[in-house]
Amino acid sequence: MIQHQVPVNLVISSGEPAGVGPEVSIAAALAFLKERSEVSITLLGDPSLFSASDIPKELSARLRVEPILLASPVMPGQLNPANAQYVLNILDTAVLGCLDGRFDAMVTAPIQKSVINEGNTSSDLLFTGHTEYLAKLCNQDHVVMMLCATLPAGFLGLRKSRELRVALVTTHLPLKEVSSALNREHILETIRIVEHDLRTKFAIARPVIRVAGLNPHAGESGYLGREEIDVIAPAIEAAKSLGIQVSGPYPGDTMFDANVLDSVDAFIAMYHDQGLAPFKFVSFGGGVNVTLGLPIIRTSVDHGTALDIAGKGIADSGSMLEALRLAYQLAVHSQNAKI
Numbered sequence: 001m002i003q004h005q006v007p008v009n010l011v012i013s014s015g016e017p018a019g020v021g022p023e024v025s026i027a028a029a030l031a032f033l034k035e036r037s038e039v040s041i042t043l044l045g046d047p048s049l050f051s052a053s054d055i056p057k058e059l060s061a062r063l064r065v066e067p068i069l070l071a072s073p074v075m076p077g078q079l080n081p082a083n084a085q086y087v088l089n090i091l092d093t094a095v096l097g098c099l100d101g102r103f104d105a106m107v108t109a110p111i112q113k114s115v116i117n118e119g120n121t122s123s124d125l126l127f128t129g130h131t132e133y134l135a136k137l138c139n140q141d142h143v144v145m146m147l148c149a150t151l152p153a154g155f156l157g158l159r160k161s162r163e164l165r166v167a168l169v170t171t172h173l174p175l176k177e178v179s180s181a182l183n184r185e186h187i188l189e190t191i192r193i194v195e196h197d198l199r200t201k202f203a204i205a206r207p208v209i210r211v212a213g214l215n216p217h218a219g220e221s222g223y224l225g226r227e228e229i230d231v232i233a234p235a236i237e238a239a240k241s242l243g244i245q246v247s248g249p250y251p252g253d254t255m256f257d258a259n260v261l262d263s264v265d266a267f268i269a270m271y272h273d274q275g276l277a278p279f280k281f282v283s284f285g286g287g288v289n290v291t292l293g294l295p296i297i298r299t300s301v302d303h304g305t306a307l308d309i310a311g312k313g314i315a316d317s318g319s320m321l322e323a324l325r326l327a328y329q330l331a332v333h334s335q336n337a338k339i
Contacts, residue, residue: 007038008104008331010324011097013090014045015109017074017083019305020315022049025109028320032328033059039328042103044090046070068093076311079112081119087111091130095137098296104334105297105327109320110305113172128172131291134298142186143293144193145171146266147276147302148326149283156258156282164282165266166275167194167292178271179214179227187211187235194266195244197292203333207265210255211236211248214270218251232270285316288323290330297330299323 012029015021022045029041040062043050047067055063068089072082094106108130116127127133135143146167153160169190170181191209198207212218213232215225222229232249239246248255248268255267256278269275279287280302287302301319309315 006335008328009040010327011042011094011103011106013094013108014043016087016112016305017049017070018076018079018310019110019307020310021109024315024317024320026050026054027317028324029063031321032324033062042066044068044093077307079115081115084116084119087116104331107323107327108300110301110303112305130300131171134291134294138294140293142189143291144190146290146292147279147287148290149287162261166279167266167268168272168275169270171272182227182231184231184235187232188238191239191244191246193293194268198265201330201333204265208263209246209266209268210250210264211246211268212252212255212270212274213249218249286318286322288326297327299327
């Protein structure tokens, strides 16, 4: 466990107000503050979504609700496009607070992309997700979505607990558009960002990375597709020439080998479900989403808004708690690197 007593200030964007975001945010914040006495948390959202009685007096000095007002009253489980800008206002406030140093890291609760697109009249751009929106706010052309989870000892025959990290070359794209979105430069930059942030944010001195192919059997020498030959393998070789410990392309169905978990720090998949389907199968809802390539630290839950159970008091805050723990660890690594 990290021994660190320098104050760490985290901020939570509470996400879609009709979903489980507000309730898992406050539940996880309270649990984490009990674990870490040097942490303070700012919770962004409309005060009506959080009961003051939920915050014990002994924690009230380290957990504050910073009010950002709803445009329209909320009914749990019922989406309202009128509150689309409210969700974006929360994100904007969290990002600006991190950029100006008020917060050391931000943690995001789930949002509903469809309702933002339906209700957002301030932009004609399609809202495809947190990752892409945060890249725009931070003026970054290329960021990387990576999911992280701790696999316990005994699971899959592991002798000890092990971190599983899965990054994506493409994110929220229709499957038919993935192949055309892949090029050597984009894949190489993804590998570089993953390697850089594993060193600088995760404090892994010499990261080892595995990269997947796109096609079944990694193209089978071109018989099932040439993306591996023409695009993916050249990007991997270029990364190797930069001194990065990377290998591939591996078939997607065999890349995630439990026998290599002790020696691989991150796996890179070509598209969303290639990487996240196996990840979520083994992470049991305890995964954390991290955006790499940003000038700030951002982690998130790995689940959606769960509208069907919103407001019923049964939402599991475990993923949000893990997101807070990882945000804290990354913030500590960042602070230590500046010393």
